Amino acid sequence: MDKSASIKYFLAAVLMTASVSPFSTVSYAATSQTLSDLAKVSSDRQAEITQAVQQGLLVGDPDGKFRPYDSITRQDMAVILTRALQLPTVHARTSEFSDVKQTNWAASSIAAVQQAGLMTGNNKGQFRPKAAITYQELAVVLSRAVQWKASGEENQSNNGKLKSAAPWAWDALNLSLAEGVFSELEVLNADQPVQRQVLAGILLNSFFPEDRAATLQRINNGSVQINGITYSLSNRVKSLLDPSNAKVLDGAKIKFLAEGRTISSITSLEIIATGSAPKGGQAEFTGNLKLDGSGATLDGDLKISGDYISVSNLEVHGDFEISSKLSHDFFSKDLNVTGQTRVYGGDSNTVVFEGASLGQVEVNKQDVHVEATGSTTIDKMALHSDASLTFGDSASVEQVSLLDGAGNVALSGNIGTLELAGSQNVTLAGNANINEVQVNGSGAASINLTGSIQQLKVNNPDATVAVGNNTKVESVSLGTNVLASAVSGVTPASETPSAPASSTPAPVVNQAPVATRVLEDRTISISDGVVVDVTGLFSDPDNDKLTIGAQTSNRNVVRTTLSGNSLTLTPVAEGSAMVTLRASDGKGHLASTSFNVTVVDAPATPIPDPTPTPEPTPTPDPTPTPEPTPTPDPTPTPDPTPAPDPTPTPDPTPTPDPTPTPDPTPAPDPTPTPDPTPTPDPTPTPDPTPAPDPIPAPEPTPTPDPTPTPDPTPAPNQDPVGMDIPDQTLEVGDPAKDIELTQYFSDPDQDLLAFSSVVTDDQVATAVVDGSTLTITPLTGGSVVINVTASDAKGGSAAKTINLTVMPKAQNSNAAPEVVAAIQTQLLSPGYTDERSYDASQLFSDPEGDAMTYSAVSSDPDAAQVSVNDSTITLSPGTAGHTGTAVVTITATDSHGNQTTYDLNVVAVSLVDNGFIPVNSKQGVPSVTVDLSAYFPTDSNLQQYWATPAQTLTGPTPMNGKVWNASPMNMDYWIVGANYKAVLIRVSVSAQTNSNAYFSQYIDGGGYNKTIQIMNPYFGTSQKFVGFSLEVKHYNPATNQTTSETYKIFDGLPLDQIKDLKYVNSIDRAFYDFFDLIPTTYYNNELILNVPGSKLTAIILKKDGQIMDVLGDPNGQLEILPSGGTIIRKSAIHSSSPIYNLPGEWNLYPKGTYQYYDQQTP
Secondary structure: OOOOHHHHHHHHHHHHHHHHOOOOOOOOOOOOOOOOOOOOOOHHHHHHHHHHHHOOOOOOOOOOOOOOOOEOEHHHHHHHHHHHOOOOOOOOOOOOOOOOOOOOOOHHHHHHHHHOOOOOOOOOOOOOOOOEOEHHHHHHHHHHHHOOOOOOOHHHHHHHHOOOOOHHHHHHHHHHHHOOOOOHHHHHOOOOEOEHHHHHHHHHHHHOOOOOOEEEEEEEOOEEEEOOEEEEEOHHHHOOOOHHHOOOOOOOEEEEEEEOOEEEEEEEEEEOOOOOOOOOOOOOOOOOEEEEEEEEEEOOEEEEOOOOEEEEEEEEOOOEEEOOOOOOOEEEEEEEEOOOEEEOOOOOOOEEEEOOEEEEEEEOOOOEEEEEEOOOEEEEEEEOOOEEEEEOOOOEEEEEEEOOOOOEEEEEEEEEEEEEOOOOOEEEEEEEEEEEEEEOOOOEEEEEEEEEEEEEEEOOOOOEEEEOOOEEEOOEEEOOOOOHHHEEOOOOHHHOOOOOOOOOOOOOOOOOOEEOOOOOOEEEEOOOOEEEEOOOOEEOOOOOOOEEEEEEOOOOOEEEEEEOOEEEEEEOOOEEEEEEEEEEOOOOOEEEEEEEEEEEOOOOOOOOOOOOOOOOOOOOOOOOOOOOOOOOOOOOOOOOOOOOOOOOOOOOOOOOOOOOOOOOOOOOOOOOOOOOOOOOOOOOOOOOOOOOOOOOOOOOOOOOOOOOOOOOOOOOOOOOEEOOOOOEEEEOOOOOEEEEHHHOEEOOOOOOOEEEEEEOOOOOEEEEEEOOEEEEEEOOOEEEEEEEEEEOOOOOEEEEEEEEEEEOOOOOOOOOOEEOOOOOOEEEOOOOOOOEEEEHHHHEEOOOOOOEEEEEEEOOOOOEEEEEEOOEEEEEEOOOOOOEEEEEEEEEEEOOOOEEEEEEEEEEOEEEEEEEEEEEEEOOOOOEEEEOOOOOOOOOOOEEEEEEOOEEEEEEEEOOOOEEEEOOOOEEEEEEOHHHEEEEEEEEEEOOOOOOOEEEEEEEOOOOOEEEEEEOOOOOOOOOOOOEEEEEEEEEOOOOEEEEEEEEOOOOOOHHHOOOOOEEEEEEOOOOOHHHHOOOOOOOEEEOOOOOOOEEEEEEEEEOOEEEEEEEOOOOOOOOOOOOEEEEEEOOOOOOOOOOOHHHHEEEEOOOOOOOOOOOEO
């Protein structure tokens, strides 16, 4: 599932280029430019951007900035799409849009996306290049670029999440959610602008999805288009993704690995195209769409979800599935499947496997007809439905098991073992020869075959078997507690101990062929084929005629041809493969033997060892005559690219590269550089530098001399603190295990720590520290102790031990479960965060498909508690008030006892005093701000986490300064300081659904200098501002009493005298210098706002007695603005709120700010 990092680097490059296009051009040379404004960006997004710059794909603006929190404009998006999709750019003299000048830096890209139909203008002919693109607009653009297919059902299931979206964007938003491109949070905020830092992940999920299949849209010679992106093809996949397969691969779902824009491997392929039924008189399968692999290898799974499909000449290293969507014909030829084969589709008109090599086969489609012809081999077939199974004369089937669901089965051909394992009644018909029938299930069996059964074994006492007249049973055996009456139609051997029921002796049970010798592993040269004599390799105890077949595990390395007793090995490319020979006796029994073949690019001598007869062939193998070829051999390998790989720096010297091949140059090859001056080679190094060497050495020493004076400071130094590190168990051959030591050590003085490690026996394992990462590499079985020490620069240290057990490599080579996903660091705080659950079966995967059990343990239950129920891991907060970090170690154990662990990092925090800050904002507000200085007076290094109560989404991300600023989204923002004390900013964003009057400004200039401004919603209409009143509340600390006074606005004024005003101004009755300080020409009414000895706690705007808007806390005892000042409603707000929230809706200015009267500020 891993995607090549270079893809991520490329897309980050595209994003950066769009971000800086007005200021810079793309540079493809390596650069070390550092972007200065990424500190607040999450580590994943920061890595995408930074790595793209380090790769030399782009540069930042002249100031070295990326502007991650800026919104993406429409012209930015045009540039990104043009470069990501490699659209042809057009430099027209005039633009089709009235607001796009040809001097605009993005003009050619805007023309390109317009011509491609990705972005269009409005009905006024405008493109709006500088307008911010919203999530709903981005969803529509991406759905056009990626060409997602709508099912028509998405809207009904997700409409509840689209309240903020325009109807024209519903389909695209639902698709983006279904495809995993947008999160639910982004869909909920569909009308909000998209930030630059968010776009990289969205584009990756759109164009380069990692966790789900992409759509194969077009196939050309040597290239394909997938999700709108054009890729070139490596040789490994080129023959499969060939234009000859374009029809059958149209719209196919594909997962792949890529190096840059070259597909190197296919990890999953699903065919959804459909062929047609054969026309009248045509042979079966002639209407099928055909996938010809031409000997290619598919490294993952192949699924057939279209109808009328044929597959040929293909090796599938994963699973192969014929889905239920194939309801008619399927044909395959020379299909080799390493994993499991599942037949869930087809019909009575045949699913055919010709010349196939199949291991485990599962059939579960009612009345399907499965036919194995040619040299097809099947290890085991499990049948779950009524079906017809036909096996050709040369086909080999070791075992067929009939399970529940298989009640009526028709068999034809030779079968090794037939197992009746279900509990339902079974009827067998057809013409088959079976070596052994095992009745292990409890159902009644009726065997009406024309043919023979060598041995009938009835093992279940509840079963009954009725054998028809046309079925010849050579021998019957009854298991424990099975009565003789359980079998009818044949005389069990247990009832006829003397056996002479006829004049012929008792029949002998057919015996399987055996391999008489072992073929040794071989190493062969890529330039030479080898012939192996297989005469007498197999024998049959019954002297049955044997049919021998050969098969290679990797046709891309070596191919096999068997002619008589001669097996020809034809090398294709360097690598290793297993060659298997099978012998079938035609009665369901077979034998096999295998040997390994390694293909190298130089001749190898061991090949002729097992075949002394062909003495002549060994002579050419070792002969030095081919020695010249080994010299060029390395060169052919790097034909197109490797030549520059070994010598990237000396680009000018590639021309001399051919010269080393000729004889004159081999001698200087070892010392090409020193040839001109071999003698001075040792001396040049010391000669120029011996004198300076001692000088630099003493020069640094005087500098450190004065530094020892600060030695007194270590006296109060506190030693580092360490937590217990969980014991580790690894297996020989496992990859190295990395442990991040900062999770287990900390320093109370915040000193930088240096780490070291010592292992008690480095023959068992090595333990190496790089920075703060401890890397453990298992070498051989045994137990050791790893001593880990953390030291500060002041002499303090702390030590912990890790008990490491290295298990020997399992004899059965069963692999341990693998970690296939990751969980974000989780922040927990009792009362503010909920418990959260994870499905461990999605975190781990077992390579062999073994069943797994799970356990989990917390390194500090006071910080985080964990419980396990089946595969569900539930994480919940620990003890209230406890802070710190913990590691929850989740362990997956497979059925063989192999274990793999995953460490989930947890941060436990508690709030500072009054640390819960609710921020209630409205849609359209660009940003909200909270000054955290009062909460963290001494902390300078604050960390931020984004979360919901049930999940931590990102973090930690360093904050710059103590002023928090963000675009409002429904989200929890945790700001964490030293000792894990925190502030929780819980942002809630609501729609602006009303058009009522609202407070637009409140000024407290001290004393009586107080004024309120109300926005009139009726301004410019014929409606009058009537029915409104203001309730003013004061709290008297001396009496602990709250008083309230209500003032009607325009009380008693005739309607015709109420002017049409945009703002209604109310002032304190004693604000005598109002017109001297405030830039306005009127006020409308006077109130008692300032009461000496009391605090103005709230002002409530009402309409006909109903609360419209509120300033302050009607139930509180604090002044609305304790330090005075001016608050102005954010300009994006055009509606009232029944609850006052300063950071979410207002901008705060210091006392004495009067100049913004009659305004709303951003």
